Amino acid sequence: MPEQIPDNSVGLVAPQVMQFDEPLTLACGRTLDHYELVYESYGQLNAKGSNAILICHALSGHHHVAGYHSMEDRKPGWWETCVGPGKVIDTNKFFVVCPNNLGGCHGSSGPMSINPETGKNYGPDFPLMTVEDWVKSQKKLMDALKIDCWAAVVGGSLGGMQVLQWSVDYPELLRHAVVIASAPKLSAQNIAFNEVARQSILSDPDFHGGRYYEHDTYPRRGLILARMVGHITYLSDDAMHAKFGRDLRTGQFRFGYDIEFQVESYLRHQGEVFSKQFDANTYLLMTKALDYFDPTRDKDVGLNDVMAQAQCDFLVMSFTTDWRFSPERSQELVNALVATGKDVSYAEIDAPQGHDSFLLPIPDYLAIFDAYMKRVAQESEGLCHAS
Amino acid sequence: MPEQIPDNSVGLVAPQVMQFDEPLTLACGRTLDHYELVYESYGQLNAKGSNAILICHALSGHHHVAGYHSMEDRKPGWWETCVGPGKVIDTNKFFVVCPNNLGGCHGSSGPMSINPETGKNYGPDFPLMTVEDWVKSQKKLMDALKIDCWAAVVGGSLGGMQVLQWSVDYPELLRHAVVIASAPKLSAQNIAFNEVARQSILSDPDFHGGRYYEHDTYPRRGLILARMVGHITYLSDDAMHAKFGRDLRTGQFRFGYDIEFQVESYLRHQGEVFSKQFDANTYLLMTKALDYFDPTRDKDVGLNDVMAQAQCDFLVMSFTTDWRFSPERSQELVNALVATGKDVSYAEIDAPQGHDSFLLPIPDYLAIFDAYMKRVAQESEGLCHAS
Numbered sequence: 001m002p003e004q005i006p007d008n009s010v011g012l013v014a015p016q017v018m019q020f021d022e023p024l025t026l027a028c029g030r031t032l033d034h035y036e037l038v039y040e041s042y043g044q045l046n047a048k049g050s051n052a053i054l055i056c057h058a059l060s061g062h063h064h065v066a067g068y069h070s071m072e073d074r075k076p077g078w079w080e081t082c083v084g085p086g087k088v089i090d091t092n093k094f095f096v097v098c099p100n101n102l103g104g105c106h107g108s109s110g111p112m113s114i115n116p117e118t119g120k121n122y123g124p125d126f127p128l129m130t131v132e133d134w135v136k137s138q139k140k141l142m143d144a145l146k147i148d149c150w151a152a153v154v155g156g157s158l159g160g161m162q163v164l165q166w167s168v169d170y171p172e173l174l175r176h177a178v179v180i181a182s183a184p185k186l187s188a189q190n191i192a193f194n195e196v197a198r199q200s201i202l203s204d205p206d207f208h209g210g211r212y213y214e215h216d217t218y219p220r221r222g223l224i225l226a227r228m229v230g231h232i233t234y235l236s237d238d239a240m241h242a243k244f245g246r247d248l249r250t251g252q253f254r255f256g257y258d259i260e261f262q263v264e265s266y267l268r269h270q271g272e273v274f275s276k277q278f279d280a281n282t283y284l285l286m287t288k289a290l291d292y293f294d295p296t297r298d299k300d301v302g303l304n305d306v307m308a309q310a311q312c313d314f315l316v317m318s319f320t321t322d323w324r325f326s327p328e329r330s331q332e333l334v335n336a337l338v339a340t341g342k343d344v345s346y347a348e349i350d351a352p353q354g355h356d357s358f359l360l361p362i363p364d365y366l367a368i369f370d371a372y373m374k375r376v377a378q379e380s381e382g383l384c385h386a387s
Numbered sequence: 388m389p390e391q392i393p394d395n396s397v398g399l400v401a402p403q404v405m406q407f408d409e410p411l412t413l414a415c416g417r418t419l420d421h422y423e424l425v426y427e428s429y430g431q432l433n434a435k436g437s438n439a440i441l442i443c444h445a446l447s448g449h450h451h452v453a454g455y456h457s458m459e460d461r462k463p464g465w466w467e468t469c470v471g472p473g474k475v476i477d478t479n480k481f482f483v484v485c486p487n488n489l490g491g492c493h494g495s496s497g498p499m500s501i502n503p504e505t506g507k508n509y510g511p512d513f514p515l516m517t518v519e520d521w522v523k524s525q526k527k528l529m530d531a532l533k534i535d536c537w538a539a540v541v542g543g544s545l546g547g548m549q550v551l552q553w554s555v556d557y558p559e560l561l562r563h564a565v566v567i568a569s570a571p572k573l574s575a576q577n578i579a580f581n582e583v584a585r586q587s588i589l590s591d592p593d594f595h596g597g598r599y600y601e602h603d604t605y606p607r608r609g610l611i612l613a614r615m616v617g618h619i620t621y622l623s624d625d626a627m628h629a630k631f632g633r634d635l636r637t638g639q640f641r642f643g644y645d646i647e648f649q650v651e652s653y654l655r656h657q658g659e660v661f662s663k664q665f666d667a668n669t670y671l672l673m674t675k676a677l678d679y680f681d682p683t684r685d686k687d688v689g690l691n692d693v694m695a696q697a698q699c700d701f702l703v704m705s706f707t708t709d710w711r712f713s714p715e716r717s718q719e720l721v722n723a724l725v726a727t728g729k730d731v732s733y734a735e736i737d738a739p740q741g742h743d744s745f746l747l748p749i750p751d752y753l754a755i756f757d758a759y760m761k762r763v764a765q766e767s768e769g770l771c772h773a774s
Contacts, residue, residue, distance in 0.1 A: 028642035128642040188627035188650040192619045195651045196612060199658075202644055203608040205592055221590040225583060229616055232579045240575035246681065253679055255415035255515040257589055257671060261678065263575040264582045271586075284644060291648065292640055294633065 008084050009076060010042040010067035010091050015107060018099075018144050024137060027130040027292075034116070037141050038107030039063045039099035042083065043091035045147070050383040052147045053089060053376075054138060054174075055079070055098040056155035056162035059230075059286045060278060062106035065098045066091075081361045088370045089154065093377045097145065102137050103129040103285045111210070111281030124210030128285055131158075131293045135165045142173070151380045152176035152373070156358035157325065158286070161293045164333070167310035168295055176376050178315045178369075181322055181358040183329035184303055184336070185294035190324065193233055194287040197226035201280045210281050219280045224271035226283060231270050236321035236354030303336040313343040315372045317365065319357040320350050345372060395471050396463060397429040397454035397478050402494060405486075405531050411524060414517040414679075421503070424528050425494030426450045426486035429470065430478035432534070437770040439534045440476060440763075441525060441561075442466070442485040443542035443549035446617075446673045447665060449493035452485045453478075468748045475757045476541065480764045484532065489524050490516040490672045498597070498668030511597030515672055518545075518680045522552045529560070538767045539563035539760070543745035544712065545673070548680045551720070554697035555682060563763050565702045565756075568709055568745040570716035571690055571723070572681040577711065580620055581674040584613035588667045597668050606667045611658035613670060618657050623708035623741030690723040700730040702759045704752065706744040707737050732759060 005011050015038050024032045040063045045052055055065055057078075066083040068076055082088045089096055100108040103126060111126040118125075142150070153166045153174045160182025167177045186194075201207055204222030212218045235243075244263040259265045295306045314337055318330035327348045337344040347368045351357045357365065392398050402425050411419045427450045432439055442452055444465075453470040455463055470476045476483055487495040490513060498513040505512075529537070540561045542550045547569025554564045573581075588594055591609030599605045622630075631650040646652045682693045701724055705717035714735045724731040734755045738744045744752065 028640075185633065187624055188631045188633065188648070189619060189622075189624040191633070191648050192615075192627065192650050192654055195648075195654055196615045196619070198644060199615065199655070200587070200612055203612070225587055225590070225612065228579075228583045228586065232576060232583070235576075237574055237576040240579065244575045246572065246575065246578070253415075255675075257585060257675075261575070261578050261582075263579050267579055267582055268586070288642075288644075 005068060005071075008086050009080065010084050012071070013040055013042065013064075013067035013069065013077075015040050015063055017107065018141055020137075020140055020144075022140070024133070024140070026127050026133045028127050030127040032102070032109065032127065035102060035109040035137070036107075036113075037099045037102070037109075037137060039097060039141065040065060040077075041098075042066060042096045043094050045095040046380070046384050048384045049146065049148050050151060051094050051377070051380040052145075052150050053094045053096045054142070054150050054153045054166075055083070055089070055096060056134070056138070056153065056159035057098060057101065058155070058157035058159045059283075059290065060274070061159065062104060063098050063100040063108075064106070065096070079359065081359065082366070082369065088366055088373050090373065090377065093380070094151065097141070097147075099138060099141055101129070101134050103282060103289075105279030105282040110279070111285065112213070112279050121213040123213060123281055126281065126285070129289050131161050131165045131289055132169065134162055134289070135169050138162070138166075139170060139173070148173075150174040152178055152376050154178040154180075155182070156180035157182055157355065158290055161290075165293075165295060167312050167314070168306055171309055171311040174312045175379065176315065177310070177312050178317075178372070179330070179333065180317045181319055181325055181330075181355055182333075183325040184333050185296070186291055187329075191291050193229060194291055196229050198284055198287055200225035200229070201284055207280065210284075212280070220275050223275035223278065223280050223283065224268070227271040227274040228267045231267060233324045234355045236323060236352060238321055238352045239354050239356075242352065303332065304339050307333070307336040307342065308340040310337075310342060314345070315369070316344060316346045317358075317368065318348050319354070319365075320348060321352050322355045322357060324355040392455060392458075395473050396467065397471050399458070400427055400429065400451075400454035400456065400464075402427050402450055404494065405528055407524075407527055407531075409527070411520070411527070413514050413520045415514050417514040419489070419496065419514065422489060422496040422524070423494070423500075424486045424489070424496075424524060426484060426528065427452060427454075427464075428485075429453060429483045430481050432482040432532075433767070433771050435771045436533065436535050438481050438538050438764070438767040439532075439536075440481045440483045441529070441537050441540045441553075442470070442476070442483060443521070443525070443540065443546035444485065444488065445542070445544040445546045446670075446677065447661070448546065449491060450485050450487040450495075451493070452483070466746065468746065469753070469756065475753055475760050477760065477764065480767070481538065484528070484534075486525060486528055488516070488521050490669060490676075492666030492669040497666070498672065499600070499666050508600040510600060510668055513668065513672070516676050518548050518552045518676055519556065521549055521676070522556050525549070525553075526557060526560070535560075537561040539565055539763050541565040541567075542569070543567040544569055544742065545677055548677075552680075552682060554699050554701070555693055558696055558698040561699045562766065563702065563759075564697070564699045565704075565759070566717070566720065567704045568706055568712055568717075568742055569720075570712040571720050572683070573678055574716075578678050580616060581678055583616050585671055585674055587612035587616070588671060594667065597671075599667070607662045610662035610665065610667050610670065611655070614658040614661040614665075615654045618654060620711045621742045623710060623739060625708055625739045626741050626743075629739065690719065691726050694720070694723040694729065695727040697724075697729060701732070702756070703731060703733045704745075704755065705735050706741070706752075707735060708739050709742045709744060711742040
C-alpha cells in the first residue's frame with residue numbers, strides 16, 4: 001500500500017471497457033463476433049486529438065500501465081517508471097491509452113471469458129491471436145476513442161512488435177514509433193524457449209486440454225516452470241551474478257533438492273507469484289503470437305520491403321546485456337529503416353540488467369527516451385496550435 | 388546397425404564391473420559400504436603402466452565412450468569421434484579407461500541399484516554425489532587396475548570439472564589434464580537452468596518423491612522438459628538458426644499447440660528419446676554435482692590458491708559460441724594456471740556449434756587436441772623406454 005501516492009504518479013485510476021459488436025476477422029481465419037477491450041487512459045486528449053499515445057504491452061503485461069487501482073495496492077502499474085506527470089511519457093502533455101490485448105487474462109476477451117455459444121469459458125476454443133490481430137483490434141479502439149492519429153505508438157519486447165506492425169499496417173495513423181528491446185522476428189532459440197514453456201503447461205495433468213476452469217483446478221506446476229524458464233531469459237548472466245552469485249540460503253550445502261542457492265529461491269518465488277496471477281491459456285496464446293510474428297512471411301519479401309511501407313519516424317532502443325532480444329536484433333530493424341530512408345534514432349544502452357532493462361529506471365535509457373518524447377510532444381503541440 | 392565396423396573404431400567392446408567393499412565416505416557425510424563401478428577400457432596398458440588415460444564423462448554420458456556393444460548397435464559410444472585406433476586419443480598408444488560415475492544409471496551403483504538395507508531400489512535414498520566423490524571413487528578404480536599414474540585425465544563439460552578436481556586432489560597421480568568446454572564453477576544462470584530441470588522432474592506427479600520404480604511408472608514428462616531446456620543450452624543461437632531457422636514443418640501456421648516449427652519437433656524428439664534412456668534420480672543428482680562444484684569453497688581461498696596445488700600440465704579448450712560454459716569461464720581457469728606458473732596450453736576454437744562442440748568432429752579442435760595428445764604419447768613412451 002502506498003502510504004501516500006507520489007506526486008509524479010497518475011494516481012488512482014480505473015480501467016474502462018469498450019464493447020465491440022462488429023465482427024473481427026482474425027489471421028487464423030476465425031471471427032470474433034463480439035469482444036471487449038479493457039483499457040486505461042491517463043491525461044487529456046487535446047482539442048485537435050494530436051497528443052494521443054498508444055502503449056502496447058508485452059507477454060505478461062496488461063492495461064494497468066501506471067498509477068494505482070486503490071489505496072490498498074502494493075504496487076503501481078507495470079510502467080510507472082516511464083508514465084506519469086513529468087515523466088518520460090508525460091501525462092501532463094499526452095493522452096495515454098493502453099488496452100489489454102485480446103486473448104489476455106486481465107479483462108479483455110480471452111480464454112477466461114464466457115463463450116456465448118456454450119455458456120462456458122472459452123478455454124482452448126478462444127482463437128489464437130497474432131500481432132496483426134492485436135493491431136487491428138487496437139485500431140478499432142482508436143476509432144471508438146475518436147483518435148485520428150497517434151502521436152506515437154510505444155512498446156517494449158512483444159509490445160515493440162506491435163509497434164512495428166502498426167507502422168506498416170496503418171502507416172498514416174501514427175507519427176512516431178518507439179520500439180524497445182524488441183526484434184523483427186523470433187530466432188529459433190527464442191521459439192525453443194517458448195516451446196519449453198508451452199510444453200510445461202500442456203503436459204501438466206491439471207491442464208485438462210485447457211479446460212481446467214471446468215475441473216476447478218489450474219496447471220500451477222506448468223505455469224511455474226514456464227515462468228521460471230522465461231525469467232532466466234529476462235535477466236542477464238551478469239545481473240544474476242550481481243544479484244545472487246553462488247550464495248547459499250543457509251550458508252552450506254544440504255545435499256537434497258530443497259532450495260539451496262539464492263537464485264533457486266528467487267526463481268521459484270517468481271514462478272509461484274506469477275502462477276497465481278496469470279491464466280495458462282493466455283500464456284500459451286501469447287507465446288504463439290511471439291513465435292508467429294514475422295512481418296515478412298506472408299509477403300515473402302525482405303524486411304526492407306516491409307519497413308519501406310512505414311511513414312512515421314522511429315526511436316529504436318536496445319540493451320547491451322539483453323540476450324533474449326539482443327542489440328543485433330534491433331540493429332537488423334535499424335538497418336532496414338536506414339536502407340529505406342526512414343528517420344530513425346537508435347540507441348544501444350549500456351546496462352547490466354538484460355531484457356528487463358526496458359522496465360527499469362536506467363538513467364541513460366530514460367534520458368534518451370525522454371529527449372525523444374519531448375520532440376514528440378513539441379510536434380503534437382505544434383499540430384494543435386498551428387491548425 | 389553398422390554394416391561393417393570402421394577400421395578406426397575400437398570395434399566390439401564389453402563393459403566390465405569392479406566391485407568395491409571398502410567403505411567410501413562422501414562429501415555429504417554419508418558412507419557407501421559397497422559399490423560397483425562399471426567401466427570400459429580400450430587399448431593395452433604398457434609394461435610400465437605409463438600410458439593410461441582416464442576419461443571423465445559429462446551429465447548424460449557414461450562408460451561407453453567408443454566402439455559398439457553389438458553388431459545391432461545403431462550408434463557407437465559417445466566419443467567415437469575422438470577415441471579409437473589412430474584417433475586423437477589413440478587406442479594403439481594409450482590404455483583408455485572410462486567408468487560410469489557413481490550415482491549414474493548405466494551400471495554403476497546409483498539410485499536404480501538395490502539398496503541392501505531395504506531390498507528395494509535406492510531411489511532418493513542414494514546419497515547425492517559431488518565431483519570430489521567421483522574423483523575419489525575413480526582413484527579406487529585406478530588402484531584396482533594397478534595404475535600408478537595417469538598419462539592424462541581428460542573430460543569435457545562436467546567431465547572437465549572432474550579433471551580439475553583430479554589435478555588438485557591427487558596432483559602426483561596425473562601428468563596431464565585436458566579440460567574441454569568447462570568452467571571452474573557454475574554461474575547463477577547455470578544453476579538457474581539446472582533448477583528448472585530439477586523442478587520439471589520433482590513436480591511431475593509421476594515422480595512420487597523419487598520412488599517411481601515402486602509405482603511402476605517414471606516422470607517421463609519431467610525428464611522431457613528437463614532435457615529440452617538443457618538441450619537449448621547445449622546449442623548456440625547460431626547453430627539453431629543454421630539447423631532450423633524459422634522453418635515450419637508443414638509450411639504454414641496451424642494456429643494450435645501441435646508442433647509447427649522444426650525446432651519444436653527437434654526439441655521434443657530429443658526430450659522423448661532421452662526420457663527413455665535416462666533415470667530421473669540420476670539426472671537430479673548430476674545437476675546437483677554440477678551446482679556444488681567449486682574447488683575454492685571449502686578452502687575459502689581463490690582459484691589461484693587451489694590450482695597452485697596441481698603439478699600436471701594442462702590443455703584447456705573452449706568454443707567461441709559455447710554460452711553454457713563460455714570461453715571467459717575457461718579463461719578464468721587459464722589465468723589461475725598461468726598465475727601459478729603451470730604449463731598450460733589454451734585454445735579458443737572458432738566453432739558455431741555451441742557447447743556440443745566438444746563432441747563434434749571440428750577440424751581445428753581435433754588438430755589441437757591431437758597435437759597435444761601426441762606429446763602426451765611421446766612422454767608416455769619415453770617413460771616406458773627410459774626405465
